[in-house]
Amino acid sequence: MNKLERIDYPLKQQPNGDYLWLNLFRINSGNIGPHVHIQANVHGAELQGNVVIHELIDWFINNPFQGSITFVPFANPSAVNQKSGMYTQGRYNPVSGKNWNRNYIDLVNLDEGKSNFKLEKFVRDNISKEYCEVVENFKSALFNICDNIEKNPTDRAQHNEDGNFNLLLQKVASPADIVLDLHTGPVATHYIYTLDKQKDSAQYFKFPHYLIIPAAFDGAMDEASFMPWVQLSEEFKKQGSDLENNFESYTIELGSEERISFSEGRTDALRILNYLGHKKVHQESIIDLPSVDVKTCLLKDYRSYYAPRGGLYEFCKEPGESFKKGDVLAKSLNYKPVKNEESFKKAIEEVLAFEDGVVINHSTSASLAGGHPLYQVMENISSET
Numbered sequence: 316m317n318k319l320e321r322i323d324y325p326l327k328q329q330p331n332g333d334y335l336w337l338n339l340f341r342i343n344s345g346n347i348g349p350h351v352h353i354q355a356n357v358h359g360a361e362l363q364g365n366v367v368i369h370e371l372i373d374w375f376i377n378n379p380f381q382g383s384i385t386f387v388p389f390a391n392p393s394a395v396n397q398k399s400g401m402y403t404q405g406r407y408n409p410v411s412g413k414n415w416n417r418n419y420i421d422l423v424n425l426d427e428g429k430s431n432f433k434l435e436k437f438v439r440d441n442i443s444k445e446y447c448e449v450v451e452n453f454k455s456a457l458f459n460i461c462d463n464i465e466k467n468p469t470d471r472a473q474h475n476e477d478g479n480f481n482l483l484l485q486k487v488a489s490p491a492d493i494v495l496d497l498h499t500g501p502v503a504t505h506y507i508y509t510l511d512k513q514k515d516s517a518q519y520f521k522f523p524h525y526l527i528i529p530a531a532f533d534g535a536m537d538e539a540s541f542m543p544w545v546q547l548s549e550e551f552k553k554q555g556s557d558l559e560n561n562f563e564s565y566t567i568e569l570g571s572e573e574r575i576s577f578s579e580g581r582t583d584a585l586r587i588l589n590y591l592g593h594k595k596v597h598q599e600s601i602i603d604l605p606s607v608d609v610k611t612c613l614l615k616d617y618r619s620y621y622a623p624r625g626g627l628y629e630f631c632k633e634p635g636e637s638f639k640k641g642d643v644l645a646k647s648l649n650y651k652p653v654k655n656e657e658s659f660k661k662a663i664e665e666v667l668a669f670e671d672g673v674v675i676n677h678s679t680s681a682s683l684a685g686g687h688p689l690y691q692v693m694e695n696i697s698s699e700t
């Protein structure tokens with residue numbers, strides 16, 4: 316049996332003086348191998364990752380593996396505790412209005428005064444070193460950049476809540492070779508955001524839907540994790556050498572928000588274990604995975620439908636369901652156009668599909684203003700079984 320260690324970080328002091336804590340769980344195999352960081356519930360209503368982490372901790376306590384693994388369930392206690400009526404809010408910080416998953420920092424592109432780090436110099440100093448040493452040095456550099464920002468903020472805005480929160484998660488994840496950020500959609504199927512270069516590896520998750528994202532920084536945890544390594548290997552190339560980039564990070568969407576399923580959590584944990592086996596974290600063969608039809612598209616073909624008018628909407632297609640151009644995706648009810656028996660039928664309007672596609676998620680609410688998000692769908696899909 317492997318030992319489970321708990322580490323508590325004071326995350327935020329509330330106005331009454333009490334703290335909210337970030338609770339980390341770490342298991343070290345005692346063997347050399349990759350370090351894995353898995354966090355869940357950065358968005359308040361996206362609960363299912365906490366169940367998956369429970370399954371994974373159970374597995375890692377009881378099975379031999381290589382390397383070490385850190386779990387951060389309930390990664391954003393502010394958000395999960397932010398209730399309004401029966402609903403959990405917590406996608407946006409209610410004070411700043413910012414999305415909790417968009418304030419991570421592009422660590423290697425900060426100005427040197429803030430980070431005390433210059434990528435060009437790092438590569439110059441490491442270019443003739445062994446691969447493993449370069450990787451360890453770079454992980455330490457990432458940790459030190461986070462530490463420098465935290466301890467010596469030259470920018471006073473750095474001390475806002477959004478910055479503090481995201482920076483702490485980045486600091487905790489800095490020793491990782493693999494970062495998995497567990498989210499959910501609104502009412503959604505299972506899908507994964509992956510870099511093009513990781514897409515063969517991503518197939519080991521045995522997920523049904525993959526969105527291919529560009530190697531660019533937009534403030535999310537997956538990007539904040541993989542971009543430093545992408546930029547490191549680019550700088551090596553610029554200085555005339557090749558550095559293999561084995562780092563991988565993903566945003567994993569585990570179905571719908573505001574729900575928990577222990578049986579689905581078991582299957583999703585097996586999917587993650589299957590991927591981690593591929594990454595040499597363990598040597599067990601993972602069985603009982605459901606077979607899936609895999610559908611993939613580029614981020615530019617991940618398209619939104621917005622409510623063409625205000626009204627009450629029935630969603631006629633389920634998450635995961637395919638549709639054809641011209642199919643009815645939704646029906647809305649609104650009495651505004653009704654003046655008499657002739658115009659009565661205008662109370663109902665249909666939303667038709669612009670192109671063929673697959674529904675990935677739809678709004679949680681049936682009551683929508685004009686322009687509110689209705690569906691997100693995949694188009695121009697490439698499929699394999």
Ligand SMILES: [Zn+2]
Pocket residue numbers: 358361416498499
């Ligand atoms: Zn999310």
